[in-house]
Every structure is written in structure tokens, then in C-alpha cells.
Amino acid sequence: MPTGVLDATGGEYTGYYKDAAGLAAGVECPGLRLMAVRSALLACMQPDFLPALLDADLPVDPRGRFPSRLLPDRRLQMVLDGADGVLWRTAWERCRSECAAMPGWDALFSGARTHAQCACPDDDRLWPIRAALDRALYAQVAALLDRERSPTLAYDGHRPLVPSVIEAVEAASPKTRGRMVLPDPSLSVVDEALDSMHRERLVLRRVGQDDPVVAGSPSAPRLRARWARLVDFVDDPTLRVVSGRRSQRHVFVAVRPAGRLLQQYVLDSGTAVELADRGDTPVAVIRRCDGLRADIDMVELSSPQELSVIVGSRPGNRGVVSCVSLSALGDHAWVRMWGGVLQRTTLFGLFDLDPIANFGLWRTEGRRVRYATSDVVAPGGIPMTVLAVRPDHLHFPLLLPTTRVTARLLVDHLRRNVPASREKPSLLSPRLRPQRRQLLAEVLTHLLTEEPWFDTMAYRTDDAAAHGNGAPQ
Numbered sequence: 001m002p003t004g005v006l007d008a009t010g011g012e013y014t015g016y017y018k019d020a021a022g023l024a025a026g027v028e029c030p031g032l033r034l035m036a037v038r039s040a041l042l043a044c045m046q047p048d049f050l051p052a053l054l055d056a057d058l059p060v061d062p063r064g065r066f067p068s069r070l071l072p073d074r075r076l077q078m079v080l081d082g083a084d085g086v087l088w089r090t091a092w093e094r095c096r097s098e099c100a101a102m103p104g105w106d107a108l109f110s111g112a113r114t115h116a117q118c119a120c121p122d123d124d125r126l127w128p129i130r131a132a133l134d135r136a137l138y139a140q141v142a143a144l145l146d147r148e149r150s151p152t153l154a155y156d157g158h159r160p161l162v163p164s165v166i167e168a169v170e171a172a173s174p175k176t177r178g179r180m181v182l183p184d185p186s187l188s189v190v191d192e193a194l195d196s197m198h199r200e201r202l203v204l205r206r207v208g209q210d211d212p213v214v215a216g217s218p219s220a221p222r223l224r225a226r227w228a229r230l231v232d233f234v235d236d237p238t239l240r241v242v243s244g245r246r247s248q249r250h251v252f253v254a255v256r257p258a259g260r261l262l263q264q265y266v267l268d269s270g271t272a273v274e275l276a277d278r279g280d281t282p283v284a285v286i287r288r289c290d291g292l293r294a295d296i297d298m299v300e301l302s303s304p305q306e307l308s309v310i311v312g313s314r315p316g317n318r319g320v321v322s323c324v325s326l327s328a329l330g331d332h333a334w335v336r337m338w339g340g341v342l343q344r345t346t347l348f349g350l351f352d353l354d355p356i357a358n359f360g361l362w363r364t365e366g367r368r369v370r371y372a373t374s375d376v377v378a379p380g381g382i383p384m385t386v387l388a389v390r391p392d393h394l395h396f397p398l399l400l401p402t403t404r405v406t407a408r409l410l411v412d413h414l415r416r417n418v419p420a421s422r423e424k425p426s427l428l429s430p431r432l433r434p435q436r437r438q439l440l441a442e443v444l445t446h447l448l449t450e451e452p453w454f455d456t457m458a459y460r461t462d463d464a465a466a467h468g469n470g471a472p473q
């Protein structure tokens with residue numbers, strides 16, 4: 001990764017990057033270098049005194065109970081001191097002896113006689129051999145630590161200990177209960193690490209003592225919402241659904257999976273039960289809110305015809321602006337029903353699925369991809385970055401509100417792995433036509449005011465059932 005990507009974040013990660021580069025200074029292949037750093041850090045964090053630490057009464061300071069050479073920081077220093085070119089050349093030979101017969105070796109190291117010549121393309125089909133390479137590199141680092149009288153657990157030796165760790169931490173600190181999740185036993189150690197990365201969530205609201213939260217995620221708030229249906233209105237519905245003032249008046253339509261709505265909002269019990277029965281079926285709602293502290297008004301559109309009536313009435317000065325989540329676009333039957341009328345609105349998308357997986361899909365399909373980033377400040381003073389991405393099969397951008405670091409890393413990944421990707425600042429820049437620029441600002445205002453958090457796990461709504469009781473009565 002170019003250090004400029006990290007320097008652009010303010011430099012807070014540059015020191016860590018330089019330490020990692022020094023750790024694998026003898027590894028010239030970029031793919032193996034990443035694996036070497038990951039394996040070395042994993043080994044340093046897995047001294048074999050962990051079971052003994054669990055037997056102690058927490059909280060306990062291991063620095064006073066165990067030799068310093070067994071502690072992760074000291075182990076990392078020993079690896080930094082001993083990880084020279086000889087170590088990694090030996091590790092390369094070990095990789096060859098243990099993995100060269102595996103499917104995918106030629107794809108990774110075709111024509112490579114030394115570790116400096118490998119290509120290591122990014123391909124999900126190569127994960128089995130990548131996992132084997134990780135184990136071989138881990139064993140090499142563990143051998144170095146063994147020579148320093150600092151033995152190491154087996155590669156996945158930490159996994160049987162996780163339930164005991166969670167139990168011990170929760171007993172010592174009850175406020176952590178529900179925050180830690182057991183690993184999926186079907187995942188490899190590498191896949192487990194990637195899975196945890198995809199669980200990152202940008203939270204826009206601080207959680208108060210009595211605020212409702214997502215089940216199992218005490219730091220992720222749920223917002224209170226009032227639910228209605230358009231067919232329930234007797235009077236002109238635009239009087240209840242129009243957002244903005246004066247020349248900025250408009251109707252905002254959001255499309256999200258039903259399970260996602262249950263995750264993010266506290267609804268009346270009847271609505272919550274009905275949405276739980278819909279699973280991940282997309283739901284179109286008109287949304288409006290009068291401020292950060294106000295409840296959110298949601299008016300469900302039961303059919304494309306209802307949205308067509310709203311569009312035809314030309315409400316406000318800006319008409320209808322819609323934001324459809326990427327997860328909803330995966331429901332092709334729903335898109336066939338709603339796509340025509342949505343294209344009559346000013347359309348934006350929300351990137352709520354794994355970006356890396358989608359980048360890989362677009363590369364495989366040969367898509368041209370345009371992207372842009374813009375730093376913004378969310379209501380409440382939270383600094384963040386919006387990443388806009390538009391593959392050539394969509395005529396509207398997908399918006400991902402995230403941290404600056406994550407946005408930079410995703411852009412770097414896109415540049416390196418999707419050859420037909422190009423920066424297009426006009427996706428988010430002031431060079432947009434004035435009306436389009438104003439509509440983009442309105443969409444971002446709705447997103448940052450009416451959604452409590454953003455992540456890329458829209459299909460992971462297993463905890464939605466926990467919200468079936470709806471709002472407290």
C-alpha cells in the first residue's frame with residue numbers, strides 16, 4: 001500500500017505501517033509480505049500462557065505474573081529483531097515444500113523461482129492455498145519465538161479459549177455483556193479475520209442510558225419512528241410527507257430491506273411483527289424528520305402505483321428524491337416491479353453490502369467504475385468521508401458514509417484491483433449542476449440525520465427477530 005494513502009488520513013496510521021514494513025523487510029513479494037505480517041502478528045498475540053492467564057482471577061496484570069518474554073509486545077520486538085532476510089527465505093522454502101502441490105500454486109507463483117518473483121493475484125478461489133501459506137509462515141515465526149524461550153499456541157489454538165475469555169471478561173466487567181461475539185466455527189482463521197473487518201460500523205449517535213440499541217451491539221442505537229401507510233391518509237398526503245423548506249421542498253423515498261428497518265428503528269409492535277415476516281424483502285418508505293432529536297416519520301408505499309401518484313403530483317420544488325440500498329437492488333423481481341417509477345425520481349444508492357466482494361464482481365464482469373470521495377461533517381459534529389462509486393451498469397452513484405481511513409483504503413483497493421476504475425470528482429463535487437448538487441446535499445442530510453449508523457452487512461439481519469416486540473408501550 002502506498003504510504004500516501006495513510007499520510008492522507010492525517011498520519012495516525014503511518015507509524016504502524018512503517019513498523020509492519022520493517023517486520024517484513026526481507027519479503028519482496030507484496031502478497032507474501034501481507035501474509036507474513038499477518039502471521040507474525042497472530043503468532044505474537046498467541047503465547048502459550050493464555051490458558052494459565054484464564055485460570056487466574058481477572059482482572060490480573062500479566063506483567064507481574066509471567067516473564068516479559070511471553071508478553072505480546074516483547075514477542076513482537078523479538079520478531080522485529082530476528083526477522084531478517086534469512087528467516088523469510090527459509091519461510092519461502094517452507095511454503096514451497098508444504099504448498100507447491102496444492103491447486104493454485106501456479107496461479108500464485110507461476111514462473112517464480114524466488115519469493116521476489118511472485119504475483120499473488122487477488123482471487124477468492126485461492127483462499128485454500130493462502131490459508132496453507134499463512135500456516136507455514138506462522139510456523140516459521142513460532143519457531144523463531146521458540147528459540148527465544150517464548151513458546152506459541154498452535155495456529156488456531158486460540159479458538160477453543162474464546163468462550164472462556166468472553167465469560168471471564170464479562171464476569172470482571174458486566175457492562176461488556178453482549179458486546180463480544182463467538183467466532184463462526186465454520187470459518188478459517190483468515191476468513192474469521194476478514195469477517196470481523198466487515199463488521200465495522202460507523203455510528204453517528206451516542207447511546208444514552210435509556211436509548212434502545214441493536215441486540216448484541218450496545219454501541220449501535222436504534223431510532224424511534226412513527227409508521228403509517230399512504231392508503232391511510234384521507235387528506236392530501238403531501239402535507240405529511242414533504243421535507244425541506246421553501247425552494248428546497250421535496251419528498252424523500254428510502255428503500256431498505258425489511259430486516260434492516262427492524263435493526264435500525266424502534267417501531268410499534270404490529271409493524272415490527274409484520275416486517276419480521278418479510279425477511280429481507282425491500283420496503284419503500286417516504287421518510288421525513290424535523291431534527292436530530294425528533295422521531296422519524298415513515299410512510300410506507302405499498303405499490304409502485306402509489307409512488308407514481310406522488311411523482312405525478314410534483315410535490316414541492318424539488319420533486320421526489322430516492323435512495324435505494326444496494327441490497328434491495330439484489331431482489332430482481334422487486335426491481336422489475338419498481339424500477340420504472342424509481343427512474344422517474346432523482347435516484348441515488350446506498351452501499352450497504354461488502355465493497356470488496358462487489359469490486360471483485362465488477363472486475364470479473366469487466367465493468368468500468370467511477371469513484372469520488374468527499375469529507376463531510378455529520379450533524380452533531382462527527383467528521384467522516386462519503387465514498388461515491390458508480391459502476392457502468394448503474395446510472396446513479398452508490399454512497400457509502402464511512403471513516404476517512406476506510407474510504408482511502410477502499411479507493412486504494414479499487415485502483416489496484418479493478419483496472420477499469422477511474423476517479424470522477426464530479427460525482428460529489430461542486431461542479432455538479434446546481435439542482436443536482438442541491439439534491440445530493442438533501443440526500444446526505446436525510447441519510448446522516450435519519451439513519452443511526454452505516455455498515456456493509458445489510459443481509460445479516462439475524463438479530464432482527466429480537467426487535468419483534470416493537471416500541472416500549
